[in-house]
Amino acid sequence: MRPLALAGLAPxxxxxxxxxxxxxAYRMRFVTGIATYAIFVGGQWFIWKAIYAQRxxxxxxxxxxxxxxxxxxxxxxxxxxxxxxxxxxxxATRFQSGDVALDLLKPLDPLGQWLAQxxxxxxxxxxxxxLPMACVLVPVFxxxxxxxxxxxxxxxxxxLAFLINHELNVAAGIACFFLEDITALTSLKRNLLMLLSGxxxxxHFLPEWLAAALVWLPFxxxxxxxxxxxxxELGAHGHPDIVMVLAISLGWLALLHFGNRCFWSLARAxxxxxxx
Numbered sequence: 001m002r003p004l005a006l007a008g009l010a011p012x013x014x015x016x017x018x019x020x021x022x023x024x025a026y027r028m029r030f031v032t033g034i035a036t037y038a039i040f041v042g043g044q045w046f047i048w049k050a051i052y053a054q055r056x057x058x059x060x061x062x063x064x065x066x067x068x069x070x071x072x073x074x075x076x077x078x079x080x081x082x083x084x085x086x087x088x089x090x091x092a093t094r095f096q097s098g099d100v101a102l103d104l105l106k107p108l109d110p111l112g113q114w115l116a117q118x119x120x121x122x123x124x125x126x127x128x129x130x131l132p133m134a135c136v137l138v139p140v141f142x143x144x145x146x147x148x149x150x151x152x153x154x155x156x157x158x159x160l161a162f163l164i165n166h167e168l169n170v171a172a173g174i175a176c177f178f179l180e181d182i183t184a185l186t187s188l189k190r191n192l193l194m195l196l197s198g199x200x201x202x203x204h205f206l207p208e209w210l211a212a213a214l215v216w217l218p219f220x221x222x223x224x225x226x227x228x229x230x231x232x233e234l235g236a237h238g239h240p241d242i243v244m245v246l247a248i249s250l251g252w253l254a255l256l257h258f259g260n261r262c263f264w265s266l267a268r269a270x271x272x273x274x275x276x
Contacts, residue, residue, distance in 0.1 A: 011108055012116035019120030023128075030129045037077045038136055044073050044200075045141055062204050063237035069202075071144040074137045075154075076199050076227045082130040083162040083222075085121045087114055088189070091173025092182050104268070111170065111264060118166045147232025153242050157226035160249040165222050167256035168193075174260065177267035198224030204239070215240075218252035225249065 052059050052066040059065075064072065091114065094100045103110055137143060146154055172189055176182045194200050196219035203211045203224050214220055225245045228234055235241035240248075 012112050015113055015116035016120035016123070019117045020124050023121060023124040030125075031132075033081065033129060034133045034136060037081060037133055038140075041074050041077050041137055041141060045070060048073075062202060063233060064202070064231070067142060067144055068147075068231045068233075070141050072202060072227050072231055074141050074143045075230050076223055078130050078134050078137060079158055079161065079226060080199060080223065081133055082125045083122060083158070083165050084125070085118050085166065085169060087118050087121075087166065088169040088172035088182065088186050090117070091170070092176035092186075095173075095176045096180070111260065114170055114173075115166060118162075118169070122162055144231070146230050149234075149242070150230040150232050153229035153234060154226055157221070157229050157245065157249065160246075160253060161222045161226050164218050164249065164253050164256065165193075167253065167260055168218070168222075170260045171256065171263060174263050174267050193219060193222065196220075197222040198227070202228070204237075216248065218249075218256065221245075221249040221252060 048066065048069055052061070052069075055061070061069070091100075094103065103113065106113070134143075168189070172182060172186055175185060179185065196214055196217065198214075198220060203214050203220060205211075206214070215224070225234070225248075228239060229242065229245070233239055234245060
């Protein structure tokens with residue numbers, strides 16, 4: 001007989017597996033995504049190359065040499081391609097279609113079900129999106145291997161980035177129970193995450209007062225801290241060390257998770273199904 005804990009996880013593991021198989025049926029759209037991300041990185045590479053060229057071959061900006069900044073950008077986009085999910089839109093779609101009523105009838109925790117779906121999508125993206133993208137970006141842009149302790153810090157912080165990003169998606173999805181349509185909200189959220197997570201530009205390149213505020217927000221844990229760890233900059237050039245970064249990330253993860261549980265309780269109490 002399987003342990004009770006494992007038996008309790010079985011339904012959620014099946015949800016993760018079904019999500020993985022469903023995405024495999026439509027994997028061709030991710031091939032175009034690889035080209036899109038390559039264009040993003042390539043465009044920024046040319047811009048930063050011109051900036052560094054004006055400062056000299058050995059120039060550093062914000063403690064990063066050109067090769068490090070290229071690695072920062074490429075690894076940041078590769079990581080995002082893996083942890084990014086459309087869960088917020090899926091939750092909203094099920095609410096608008098009335099299918100969320102069926103979810104409430106299942107003897108499962110909806111938040112656990114949504115996490116299982118996100119895990120399945122992340123597994124697919126790692127295998128069929130992030131890995132092929134790395135095969136393109138690493139040789140083309142000369143991406144460096146992890147520096148210093150980045151070999152173990154990056155995977156750990158990537159896991160926290162995935163979980164924090166998931167909790168933000170859940171919060172946006174549950175907001176549909178109150179707003180009825182979150183199309184504009186999800187679009188705003190995704191664009192803000194690109195900037196506030198340090199994906200477009202390292203946060204310490206921003207004005208000092210703005211960077212000092214942003215590094216304490218959960219968005220930094222999604223992109224900035226993991227990639228900064230990869231290039232070996234945690235604990236250097238005035239950046240916090242891994243202990244401080246883990247404390248900030250875990251604190252936000254706990255706050256967002258329990259906040260979402262409270263948010264879900266409120267949403268379920270006032271559920272009004274639009275369709276069905």
